[in-house]
Amino acid sequence: MEWETVIGLEIHAQLATKSKIFSAAATAYGAEPNTQACAIDLGMPGVLPVLNREAVRMAAMLGLAIGAQIARRSVFARKNYFYPDLPKGYQISQYELPVVEKGELIIDLEDGSSKVIGITRAHLEEDAGKSLHEDFHGQSGIDLNRAGTPLLEIVSEPDLRSAKEAVAYMKKLHQMVVYLGICDGNMQEGSFRCDANVSVRPKNQSQFGTRAEIKNLNSFRFVERAIEFEIERQIDLIESGGKVVQETRLYDPDKGETRPMRSKEEANDYRYFPDPDLLPLIVDEAFIETVRASLPELPDVKKQRFMTQYGLSSYDAGVLTASRPLSDYYEAVVAALGGEPKLCANWVMGDFSAFLNKDGKDIADSPVNAAQLAGLLRRIQDRTISGKIAKDVFEALWVGEGDTDAIIEKRGLRQITDTSAIEKVIDDVIAASPEQLAQYRAGKDKLFGFFVGQVMKLSKGKANPQQVNELLIEKLKG
Ligand code: ADP
Ligand code: MG
Numbered sequence: 001m002e003w004e005t006v007i008g009l010e011i012h013a014q015l016a017t018k019s020k021i022f023s024a025a026a027t028a029y030g031a032e033p034n035t036q037a038c039a040i041d042l043g044m045p046g047v048l049p050v051l052n053r054e055a056v057r058m059a060a061m062l063g064l065a066i067g068a069q070i071a072r073r074s075v076f077a078r079k080n081y082f083y084p085d086l087p088k089g090y091q092i093s094q095y096e097l098p099v100v101e102k103g104e105l106i107i108d109l110e111d112g113s114s115k116v117i118g119i120t121r122a123h124l125e126e127d128a129g130k131s132l133h134e135d136f137h138g139q140s141g142i143d144l145n146r147a148g149t150p151l152l153e154i155v156s157e158p159d160l161r162s163a164k165e166a167v168a169y170m171k172k173l174h175q176m177v178v179y180l181g182i183c184d185g186n187m188q189e190g191s192f193r194c195d196a197n198v199s200v201r202p203k204n205q206s207q208f209g210t211r212a213e214i215k216n217l218n219s220f221r222f223v224e225r226a227i228e229f230e231i232e233r234q235i236d237l238i239e240s241g242g243k244v245v246q247e248t249r250l251y252d253p254d255k256g257e258t259r260p261m262r263s264k265e266e267a268n269d270y271r272y273f274p275d276p277d278l279l280p281l282i283v284d285e286a287f288i289e290t291v292r293a294s295l296p297e298l299p300d301v302k303k304q305r306f307m308t309q310y311g312l313s314s315y316d317a318g319v320l321t322a323s324r325p326l327s328d329y330y331e332a333v334v335a336a337l338g339g340e341p342k343l344c345a346n347w348v349m350g351d352f353s354a355f356l357n358k359d360g361k362d363i364a365d366s367p368v369n370a371a372q373l374a375g376l377l378r379r380i381q382d383r384t385i386s387g388k389i390a391k392d393v394f395e396a397l398w399v400g401e402g403d404t405d406a407i408i409e410k411r412g413l414r415q416i417t418d419t420s421a422i423e424k425v426i427d428d429v430i431a432a433s434p435e436q437l438a439q440y441r442a443g444k445d446k447l448f449g450f451f452v453g454q455v456m457k458l459s460k461g462k463a464n465p466q467q468v469n470e471l472l473i474e475k476l477k478g
Contacts, residue, residue, distance in 0.1 A: 002203040005231050007160035013152045013183040014191040015058045021126050021150035022049030029189050037144035043088030055150040058182035059099050060291045068103030076278040079270045085129035095272045098123035107168040118157030125151050163227035193218045198230045210244040226251035310341035325363040336374030368397050376404045389413050416463045426475050429454040
């Protein structure tokens with residue numbers, strides 16, 4: 001039988017506020033356990049939560065960026081359950097009336113087409129604390145620093161049809177929240193994590209199959225592998241006469257498999273009810289318009305602009321607009337050079353990105369700034385150096401040897417464009433290679449490359465390649 005996969009993702013993006021969603025405690029990552037949890041985060045009797053306006057602003061930003069509706073009135077609810085890392089015995093979340101509803105995101109598929117993925121809702125909620133098992137033998141430690149950290153839970157429609165689509169969607173959403181500056185996107189620290197709901201159904205069946213929910217996937221690779229495994233598991237199960245049960249599963253990256261964690265609770269197990277400590281959240285037009293005015297140029301729009309304004313391919317434009325710092329850097333190089341956008345793209349995507357990667361550096365700490373890179377490209381443009389020599393100059397720039405012109409002078413890299421000087425080198429090469437010359441003249445055209453190579457070698461790469469070609473053709477004719 002042919003099967004179709006159906007996937008919906010619930011993504012938790014930790015909002016980049018300084019303080020928690022209902023208290024003034026700090027949200028910074030990595031502090032000593034339990035140093036950033038105040039009486040409100042601990043759920044002490046008699047305390048009152050106060051909503052962080054910044055968290056609402058960030059939720060609204062995402063809502064506007066995905067073309068969603070921002071609810072003028074939304075409600076915080078208590079989701080009741082017991083767990084040691086949840087001292088209040090309930091999580092404050094939004095249930096029936098979330099702040100964001102009915103958005104969409106366009107993902108690019110591998111075959112070059114694109115697909116619209118519906119976003120059902122995005123709601124604000126608080127994170128729980130963390131249980132620590134490693135340093136405690138036969139016991140668990142509880143760190144409540146994370147308790148009360150603002151989360152935006154973004155729930156997709158069951159529109160995804162493969163693990164690859166799910167990853168494409170997750171990457172796109174990741175790019176979006178980082179672009180908007182509402183989430184640091186750090187997946188290792190858990191700032192952006194995903195629960196994947198997966199089911200299968202016979203192709204052509206309209207009804208969905210029973211789903212399993214794989215919890216807490218914190219890397220794109222794990223999402224892809226966990227879903228692939230789960231699809232296989234469900235198909236095998238059904239084909240051997242079994243039935244998928246609705247449950248929550250955990251992915252084990254070491255074994256590459258998902259395992260049952262608990263049977264899925266129904267919503268009524270949580271006994272949701274409006275939190276009496278919090279007023280309904282009312283958002284007015286003025287607030288929404290202020291947020292709208294603060295939106296940056298969004299990734300898709302920027303990519304399109306790069307294609308039209310700079311004449312870049314869809315691929316190049318996609319790479320260069322993957323992050324705001326990279327696109328800003330690129331535009332600064334083009335502006336400083338005053339043109340040649342394709343040359344700039346090649347360098348920013350090529351050597352510049354490679355060196356950043358190699359040194360594990362962010363653009364902000366790049367030793368070569370946009371003006372310096374433009375300065376180097378200007379010397380290619382005016383033919384002072386060749387593109388090949390420019391790579392050596394770039395490396396020297398990177399390690400702080402000085403500015404481009406100083407490096408070119410100091411190392412004597414100036415390109416040789418004087419015809420008689422190049423001819424002199426060519427004559428030397430020809431004189432030293434009588435055998436190759438004879439073979440070339442006898443019709444072995446491939447040897448042309450040999451002569452070019454020798455000339456470049458003898459000139460230490462400094463002879464202007466175009467002139468070398470032209471002059472060699474003439475000289476080799478004899
Ligand atoms: P719950 O309240 O149990 O979390 P929701 O209705 O909110 O369930 O759905 C959670 C996620 O599961 C959504 O992303 C939704 O698209 C997805 N989903 C719902 N039904 C299915 C299904 N049969 N197969 C795969 N995903 C599904
Ligand atoms: Mg849900």
